[in-house]
Amino acid sequence: MLDIKYNHKIVEEGKYTNWINKDYFLSGDNTKTPFSMILPPPNVTGKLHLGHAWDVTIQDIIARYKRMNGFDVLWLPGMDHAAIATEAKVVAKLKEQGINKYELGREKFLEKSWEWKEEYAQNIRQQWAKMGISLDYSKERFTLDEVSVKAVNHVFISMYEKGLIYKGKKIINWDPIAKTALSNEEVVYKDIEGAFYHIKYFIENTDEYLDVATTRPETLFGDTAVAVNPKDERYNKLIGKNVILPIVNKLIPIIGDEHADMEKGTGVVKITPAHDPNDFEVGNRHNLDRVVVINEDGTMNENALMFNGLDRFDARNKLIEKLKEEKLLINIEKITHSVGHSERTNAIVEPYLSEQWFVKMAPLAKKVLENQKNKKTKVNFIPKNQEKILENWMNDCYDWCISRQLWWGIRIPAWYKDNEMKVQVESPGDGWIQDNDVLDTWFSSALWPFSTLGYPDNTDLYNRYYPTDVLVTGYDIIFFWVARMIFQGLEFTGKKPFKECVIHGLVRDKSGRKMSKSLGNGIDPMDMIDQYGCDALRFFLTTNSAPGQDLRFDEEKVKSTWNFINKIWNASRFTLINTENIDEIKLTNLSFSDKWILTRLQQTIQSVTNNMNKYEFNNVGAELYSFIWDDFCDGYIEFSKFNMDKKSTQSTLIYVLTNILKLLHPFMPFVTEEIYSNLAIKENESIMISDYPKYNDNLVFADTINLMKETREFITKVRTIKKDNNIKKDSLFTFNSSNDEIKILISNCLKLNDDNIIIENQGNYNKLQIVSKTNILENNLVYYYKETEDEKNKIMNELNKEKDKLESSILKREKLLSNTGYINNAPKDLIEEEKRKLENEKLALEDIVKKIASYN
RNA sequence: GGAUUCUUAGCUCAGUUGGUUAGAGCACCUGCCUUACAAGCAGGGGGUCACAGGUUCGAGUCCUGUAGAGUCCACCA
Numbered sequence: 001m002l003d004i005k006y007n008h009k010i011v012e013e014g015k016y017t018n019w020i021n022k023d024y025f026l027s028g029d030n031t032k033t034p035f036s037m038i039l040p041p042p043n044v045t046g047k048l049h050l051g052h053a054w055d056v057t058i059q060d061i062i063a064r065y066k067r068m069n070g071f072d073v074l075w076l077p078g079m080d081h082a083a084i085a086t087e088a089k090v091v092a093k094l095k096e097q098g099i100n101k102y103e104l105g106r107e108k109f110l111e112k113s114w115e116w117k118e119e120y121a122q123n124i125r126q127q128w129a130k131m132g133i134s135l136d137y138s139k140e141r142f143t144l145d146e147v148s149v150k151a152v153n154h155v156f157i158s159m160y161e162k163g164l165i166y167k168g169k170k171i172i173n174w175d176p177i178a179k180t181a182l183s184n185e186e187v188v189y190k191d192i193e194g195a196f197y198h199i200k201y202f203i204e205n206t207d208e209y210l211d212v213a214t215t216r217p218e219t220l221f222g223d224t225a226v227a228v229n230p231k232d233e234r235y236n237k238l239i240g241k242n243v244i245l246p247i248v249n250k251l252i253p254i255i256g257d258e259h260a261d262m263e264k265g266t267g268v269v270k271i272t273p274a275h276d277p278n279d280f281e282v283g284n285r286h287n288l289d290r291v292v293v294i295n296e297d298g299t300m301n302e303n304a305l306m307f308n309g310l311d312r313f314d315a316r317n318k319l320i321e322k323l324k325e326e327k328l329l330i331n332i333e334k335i336t337h338s339v340g341h342s343e344r345t346n347a348i349v350e351p352y353l354s355e356q357w358f359v360k361m362a363p364l365a366k367k368v369l370e371n372q373k374n375k376k377t378k379v380n381f382i383p384k385n386q387e388k389i390l391e392n393w394m395n396d397c398y399d400w401c402i403s404r405q406l407w408w409g410i411r412i413p414a415w416y417k418d419n420e421m422k423v424q425v426e427s428p429g430d431g432w433i434q435d436n437d438v439l440d441t442w443f444s445s446a447l448w449p450f451s452t453l454g455y456p457d458n459t460d461l462y463n464r465y466y467p468t469d470v471l472v473t474g475y476d477i478i479f480f481w482v483a484r485m486i487f488q489g490l491e492f493t494g495k496k497p498f499k500e501c502v503i504h505g506l507v508r509d510k511s512g513r514k515m516s517k518s519l520g521n522g523i524d525p526m527d528m529i530d531q532y533g534c535d536a537l538r539f540f541l542t543t544n545s546a547p548g549q550d551l552r553f554d555e556e557k558v559k560s561t562w563n564f565i566n567k568i569w570n571a572s573r574f575t576l577i578n579t580e581n582i583d584e585i586k587l588t589n590l591s592f593s594d595k596w597i598l599t600r601l602q603q604t605i606q607s608v609t610n611n612m613n614k615y616e617f618n619n620v621g622a623e624l625y626s627f628i629w630d631d632f633c634d635g636y637i638e639f640s641k642f643n644m645d646k647k648s649t650q651s652t653l654i655y656v657l658t659n660i661l662k663l664l665h666p667f668m669p670f671v672t673e674e675i676y677s678n679l680a681i682k683e684n685e686s687i688m689i690s691d692y693p694k695y696n697d698n699l700v701f702a703d704t705i706n707l708m709k710e711t712r713e714f715i716t717k718v719r720t721i722k723k724d725n726n727i728k729k730d731s732l733f734t735f736n737s738s739n740d741e742i743k744i745l746i747s748n749c750l751k752l753n754d755d756n757i758i759i760e761n762q763g764n765y766n767k768l769q770i771v772s773k774t775n776i777l778e779n780n781l782v783y784y785y786k787e788t789e790d791e792k793n794k795i796m797n798e799l800n801k802e803k804d805k806l807e808s809s810i811l812k813r814e815k816l817l818s819n820t821g822y823i824n825n826a827p828k829d830l831i832e833e834e835k836r837k838l839e840n841e842k843l844a845l846e847d848i849v850k851k852i853a854s855y856n
Numbered sequence: 857g858g859a860u861u862c863u864u865a866g867c868u869c870a871g872u873u874g875g876u877u878a879g880a881g882c883a884c885c886u887g888c889c890u891u892a893c894a895a896g897c898a899g900g901g902g903g904u905c906a907c908a909g910g911u912u913c914g915a916g917u918c919c920u921g922u923a924g925a926g927u928c929c930a931c932c933a
Binding site for chain 2: 002004005006189196212213214215216227259260261264265266268269270271272276278279335337338339385388389392393396475476478479505506510512514544545546548549550551552554556557559560561562563564566567569570571572573574575576577578610611614616618619622625626633634637638716719720722723724726751805809812813816819820821822823824825826827830833834837
């Protein structure tokens, strides 16, 4: 038997291990229809946060739901090596121990990185277990696994051969701390305090100068021109002349280029082709030299003359001093501007001319856009509006820099000897040296939906489970990952990698801020599990926002979810206590309330299933919450208390509870398993492998719904009257109904007995109020008691208020029903319903009017 | 500059293809230990759905505009 209170710690103990031991999470039953999902692989850099918890719970709900619906579910777990993120952490850890990455050497460093990976992978698996998620561990993958590396090499070589990958010298984002190139997506812009430095560039052979403003004065050593707009009448006559580059004292030309914006700054812009992407383009147009002035580590090089070897920011300060001395500095204008930072090391990113590998995006993006136009082959996003984000990005993207000057990752399969290059996996022979760089971590993750299944080999796994059915992830990762999986999937498998893409939002803190380490407002999901249990956390995370919307974390809500589970626990306790000796479930000779709750259950099953299929878990949550709490607990269980001698009641109790547990199981795997295991009658050894409830028309008694609604409203109304008028239990009153079952139900709920139900007479009592007539209850209820003059007035007020309300409502309905537009256009049943209500209200009004008259 | 989401009760949020008198949780008020649950039960109060127009028989929902908030992309000499 269940304890008096729900204890999540006891309930969750041991269940996950048991499920694993029973092989419930394994895929591979070929008699069933396959259903596959790939878990977005977390980085092996740290702990799972609430966003992960949300993401995996959505997937687990889908997996468990599909499994209970008879599918062979493959939910494939894995982790991402997270090239730069992990490398940065390992470097930092080594630094604490006084070890330098470069002194350690590539091989030793990789050993340390693998140690790190093993440690963190173990943490992550423990957290998955705590979350109760049903992953098929027999298929677990890592992005540096042999299968993954094989796919990556295959794809790289093939793209190179197709001309979709090329090596080129371009301006890329350079992280001077990690000393690697970054893609644009790995750069985060932050507003910081900076300045416009206005510098004098004297025009050759004159005393005149141009006022050139820059935020990065140290790059002036790399200036190879000054540009003005050809339409700018202030300056265009100067085009073709030279200016003297300050400090360096060499001559550079004044050129005319559209890039110079007349509205912006002074209208004059210095051109540094090696250190600015726009200037690079200008340089190409005008055939300018590209002078690199900064080293890989962010120090200045010999081109910076006396600042050679200084850090770029030191050099900036010293240069400004120098310019002041030379009277070349006009002024310093303080500004706040946004500056790119490395996502992982937080270093200020330097636009840097360097030779890197790129993926040519245009043809791939085009493929995605075209595929999205085809209803049959497109990836369906949930919610649908997220498709626009993808299209937006695909419409406007530039080539993807995929080489990283790191060690932790998949090494680029290119080999060099003298001036020759060969792109292949194996070394072409003696003297050939492999490219030192590794690939962007997203290059391997982009192949994840098929590399994990064995692609490019023709494996059974790949054939059975690809394309996958659903991918679940946050909208923040559409560019990084979703888009890239789609174009790689289309390019290499000829198919979309997943049929549906369920997008969720971000978890925010209580005041709506993003959760982040720097703000220190992060919540550890493991703490929440410890306090409220995994089931409460899961239900909270997945039922408190609409699809695609952000979720504000509120511990109070997790707490109230715990209360809900405790409620389920106690309803189960009640059911178990009263069905201990039952040996079969027999849904015959059903009472009115049995029929009603069974019908409500069927309605709930239908609606929940519908919402589950649409991934609208917030609706499922609301549906289950109100069915369980309002209908089952507050309604049916209360009614069952005076019907418990009936076999049908016991059967209905256990039948409805069993169905409730199954409907809840995808959301709350632990507590539903615990209660299920205590049922007197059950079909399976575990709820996990039981069948999901199916709508059953034989258990629908449609007419009970309105009857029960009216009955319960009536009961509420009487209680309200009693309460408002401070009527004690022993008051006398009467009501009548042609339906005996309803009569009994009301008597019981209102705790009436023969002594205080009277049909006639008032004795010492006065009439108090009559509850309005309804379809099922006739001339029904009168309370009697002695009242004071004040009370009398109060009652009259109430009656008049009720009368006014009815009158205005009737007027409104009559107006509506005489509106030909409404009659012609509104659905028929809606009009019928309206007419019915009008009739009822008229009856009720008649009643009230009579009562008011008799009162006086 | 472009895109996108949002604005509904004191707070946090739902609200399906337009269709009765707009819902929930928490908070609030009143009364109850009615043996499944006081982390509960019973009852109650609280919203001119940001604002202004428009379409419609009918708008929280669709369209246009305004204001405010968030996010992404681009720019940032």
